[in-house]
Amino acid sequence: MGLKDVTAPCSKRDLAHLGAGEVGYIRKISGDDVSRCFPEAPDLDPGIDLWALFGADGTPILLTDNRSSTFFKAAEDDLRTVSLH
Template sequence: MALKTITPKVSKADLAHLGAGELGYIRKMRADEVSRCFPEAPDIDPNLDLWALFGADGTPILLTDNRSSTFYKAAEDELRTVSLH
């Protein structure tokens, strides 16, 4: 007897809320990406290495040039972190 594959029905909205308030992700950003996620940010030197912390749903939380600061902020907000490459 063959096993039947069951695919759960999960909406995009459900996925967006997974980990909300519990999980954050950290990713390196280029200066030209900043205005899309952080529209209030000033012009940034394109040679600067930037790091951003986002909530599980993609909400921007922090932009910094210091990677350690993203982990500090996540810990302060009691978020478990993952890095995206």
């Protein structure tokens, strides 16, 4: 019996929902990007570096100046964190 090709195209929308509610990612974010990702945040110094936790679909969850806080929040929300490069 031969192997079947089980790969199928995955849309951006499908990919965005992969891991929803189970996976989150943490990344450094500059003050310049804060208003784009966290529109409700106050104006910040553009040169400041902060840490952000996002859901797998890119939904912003937490903005902080302390990287450890993002891991604590992810654990609190039962999210497994992944690294993005």
